[in-house]
Amino acid sequence: MSIRIDNLAVDLGSFHLRDINLTLESGDFFALMGPTGAGKSVLLEALVGLVPIVGGDIFINDRKITNLAPEKRGISIVYQDYALFPHLTVLDNIRYGLRFQPHKRSFAPIDELVERLNLNHLLQRYPETLSGGEQQRVALARALAVSPDILLLDEPLSALDPNFRQDLRAHLKTLHQASGATFMMVTHDFSEALSLAQRAAVMNRGVLEQVGSIEEIFCRPTSTMVADFVGMKNLFKVEFSGVTARAGGVEIKVGREADGTHGYIAIRPEDLILSKEPLVSSLQNSFAGKVIAIRSHGFFYEIDFAVNSLIFTAVITSHAFFDLEPVVDTGFFLSFKATAVHLL
Amino acid sequence: MRKEAFLWMVMGSSVLVLAFITVPLLRMISAPSLASLWETIRDPEVYGSIWLSLYTGISAAFICFVFGTPLAYLLARSEFRGKKLVEAIVDLPIVIPHPVVGIALLGLVGKNFWLGRVMQELGWRIVGSPAGIIMVMTFVGLPFYLQAAKEGFASVPPRLEHVSRSLGASMFATFINVTFPLAWRSILSGIIMCCARAISEFGAVVIIAYHPMIAPVLMFERFQSFGLRYSQPVAVWLIVVCLLLFLSLRLVGSGAKKFKNGSQA
Known part of the structure; x- marks a missing residue:
């Protein structure tokens, strides 16, 4: 019914x-x-x-x-x-x-x-x-x-x-x-x-x-409340120009043009990829930065990662964690697709 | 060390309170000889009055059960303007001095008021009749029944009623199948409390109906006319009969299972 x-x-x-x-x-x-x-x-x-x-x-x-x-x-x-x-x-x-x-x-x-x-x-x-x-x-x-x-x-x-x-x-x-x-x-x-x-x-x-x-x-959460609630940890206030979003001295490529010049973007923590070397791939966003905090949750780890003044939170499996062996205050690379960025 | 002294004080005063309640009763029960007890219960006036006390008391409790249950349910389940006032009214019979209750009711059903005269015309005798005794007993017993039944209903989680409704049961079917069975133990306690309160009433009954004599009135009369030794055996018999009554009610009630509140959270 x-x-x-x-x-x-x-x-x-x-x-x-x-x-x-x-x-x-x-x-x-x-x-x-x-x-x-x-x-x-x-x-x-x-x-x-x-x-x-x-x-x-x-x-x-x-x-x-x-x-x-x-x-x-x-x-x-x-x-x-x-x-x-x-x-x-x-x-x-x-x-x-x-x-x-x-x-x-x-x-x-x-x-x-x-x-x-x-x-x-x-x-x-x-x-x-x-x-x-x-x-x-x-x-x-x-x-x-x-x-x-x-x-x-x-x-x-x-x-x-x-x-x-x-x-x-x-x-x-x-x-x-x-x-x-x-x-x-x-x-x-x-x-x-x-x-x-x-x-x-x-x-x-x-x-x-x-x-x-x-x-x-x-x-594709349509409001900050929903994004926050469903676990969109990486929520940033940005300025748009074309398919680029600027926040905290970082330029992020987004999947589509935004409706206005100001807004929020969100990226799911599991869509972020950490690596020791810059990734040579089709991922449009790749940044150098450093690990600032690591939290263990048993089966997965949450890693806070600073790129200029933006703090990203990534989630990686414990398997990936032991491959990568990240240490606080060491330099790493962070990559993600433009389509993983949600415009709110 | 101070703590220990405190503990002794607590225990000492507890024993004192218990003794204060039990010693007079034990003294009274042990005072009459078996022979005088036997003689007393064969006296038609005595067993007649005890029987009258019992059946008027039980009738009053039954009336409270029939007419009080809906109000108890209402008070347990709904919030409305003036609820505090209704609750205060319900408790009035507890705080009003007993002779005042008798006088108030006599003013209603006596010859000085139209209602009393109409009843007299119709041949309904209230003053000096078992009906009048039951009326007084119902008045003083109601608050005890309502309080217990209300608590019983309040302890049934509304969610159980909600589930019952969602499964197709009407409000009435839900009350009969879920709420009432779960509140039954409290309701039974209420009936016993109400019955006990009714049987113990003296001050109000004596104004409405000195005759026929309920047991407390008979005791009073024997004490007045013949002294303590003649009222004690009647008292012992009333206590014994009442204890048996309440014990058997409890036994009937304990056939019903005891339930936890139904919800786990």
């Missing part, structure tokens, strides 16, 4: 959602990202019908549901903290919604869901005896048992430890394909968004900053 949100506005105490415009195609897997307190969960609860809407409309398949009671919308929600009914067994939790759906013709067979989520051995247990990963699988089964048109996931993986997270991420992917429902997931984790979603939005202070494909969000 497709969702269309038109100019939605929500007031919740001193918090406001404004001008929310969003369209999800049937069968989409949509990621909603943004810093804490951006209003992501409020938007989900507005879709379910749990917070008062003060303006705008929500349509599901062109049917207006703005004022419909939550139980009549066909939208299921899965919370970060699972929200299982503690007084019911796993099986009763999963079957909870079925009796309230007298008009539905067909349900996803419970057996198949139970099988797919590997819950067979847990059916008679109570939620408090389950691990986090098990609880979240039960919550997913319960939400999907009523064959919802739309499934909303509010940070479904963030309360799990990393082993379970991988496992459940895989489950989410197959469930999305099998159910045919439209999924909308709030997440903090970019790798989750990248591996699961096709489209995404970044939200900040109650408004949508950018909506687009995952590639667009990560590679």
